[in-house]
Amino acid sequence: MKKLFSVFVCLLVNSMSLASEPKRDSARAAPERRGVPPREAPCKGPQDPQRISWPQGTMLWGMTRQSAAEERSSVLTAVALDRVTLGGAPLKDVRLENGHLTAPNLPAEDLSGAIFQGTASDGGPVEVAVCGAEPSQQDPAMRWYRIEIWDKQKESWENPCIATQRAPNPKALAVQGLWDKQGSRHEEPGKFTFACENGAIAKCIHWGYKPWATKDGQPLTDMHQACTRMARADYCGNGRSHTRQDNVIDMYDSLGLQARTTQASTNWVPEKASFEAAWSPEGATCLARTRDGQDAQTILKECPGRFEARAKDLGEGDHCSVRLKGKHADTVLLRNHSYGPSPRI
Structure with missing residues (x-):
């Protein structure tokens, strides 16, 4: 295939004309827990463009870190396909197919507001909210997701994807497989990776190397x-x-x-x-x-x-x-x- 452009380590995957923000009106709050005050619903609005910035080229997941000095201490490394909820009710049979999440009798866009259960690099649990889905112009079957995770320390929902000047509101791809701290990919049934657009996993897909x-x-x-x-x-x-x-x-x-x-x-x-x-x-x-x-x-x-x-x-x-x-x-x-x-x- 004739190459039409040079490739940059710092190339932004969101250059694929992710022009509009996903719909947010279908977002739901996480279910209230006994003895715990209700918390704010996810997907309330876009992230602050100046929120955070890390050096380009070094990131694998493109996620914020638990330790600023350690790139491999990602706040989110794995997401489960089971135990998903939507509007407080269980969402059954969620699957990942060729870069997009699906559920029976539910359009991809209607996954907005779904809450997934994830895991950080230290093994700790993480709640992940899907706030919207947009088809990729490169591959319409593939979806870009705006996601947020529940930050227990701040007690707020945060976009875990690292923002830069060129990508102030980064999104993520749903990718089959998991990556460990050594950067090695492996399969784990029922789990997948949310790869943010400024990280190498998503960049390489944008460059044409789709692992599926x-x-x-x-x-x-x-x-x-x-x-x-x-x-x-x-x-x-x-x-x-x-x-x-x-x-x-x-x-x-x-x-x-x-x-x-x-x-x-x-x-x-x-x-x-x-x-x-x-x-x-x-x-x-x-x-x-x-x-x-x-x-x-x-x-x-x-x-x-x-x-x-x-x-x-x-x-x-x-x-x-x-x-x-x-x-x-x-x-x-x-x-x-x-x-x-x-x-x-």
């Missing part, structure tokens, strides 16, 4: 996982990011979903970029240099025994000085170029 889709008969699950590693510069495959805010990258893959950019534009100058790394679902398989300018020795120390100082030629001018050890050394699903210093390996 196929290309030429090949599932894209592994391609999507490799993309999340690449977007965050997670070389060791341990969940640690090595990118910085607004770093620009150009990606290309083995299936032709994204092709290498060769023509200069206002957003990308190929002559100023160089090959960075090749990627698999487990992280980098071949490394020429780091994206954030760190000496590559820091990566070798971070994951000792993973790489070896051995040159590898991938063709098309892409050369590595360090490569993965073991049976997955030749697995290359994605490659990327980026701006940065000369190779230091």
Whole structure:
């Protein structure tokens, strides 16, 4: 597939013309509990655009954190498909199909006001309200959801998606599978992930790597996982990011979903970029240099025994000085170029 644009680590998924706010009139308050005063209903209004901002490129879920110093301490990492309520009544047989939530005899838009039960990265329970659903212009079968979670400390409903200047009111995708603190995807029956648009999980779907889709008969699950590693510069495959805010990258893959950019534009100058790394679902398989300018020795120390100082030629001018050890050394699903210093390996 011919690539029509360069890809940015800081690219905003909400550039797909999420123009209008979802309807809110069907929202319901959580049921009152004995001995506890009634609390405010969710979905009362949009978030404050200046609420919070974190560096782009490092986020996996795109959620606010329990610890400001730890990106992996997300306030929401998993959501259950059972124990859903709507208007205080149980909502049965909720399913996730190809990027949208469904319930029997209920249009997707009528899920507004539904309360799901979620889990934070520390294992604590989280209530999640769906405040609206909008079809994606990229894929009408896929939905963008405006969500809120109940903040026990503030005693209020909050949009957990991290806001930025370019995405002041971010939304989320419903994605099959869960991601752990190491950034690894795994399946857990009856559970899914709400992935906010400024995080790598949602960005990679926007870039064409839908984990539920196929290309030429090949599932894209592994391609999507490799993309999340690449977007965050997670070389060791341990969940640690090595990118910085607004770093620009150009990606290309083995299936032709994204092709290498060769023509200069206002957003990308190929002559100023160089090959960075090749990627698999487990992280980098071949490394020429780091994206954030760190000496590559820091990566070798971070994951000792993973790489070896051995040159590898991938063709098309892409050369590595360090490569993965073991049976997955030749697995290359994605490659990327980026701006940065000369190779230091």
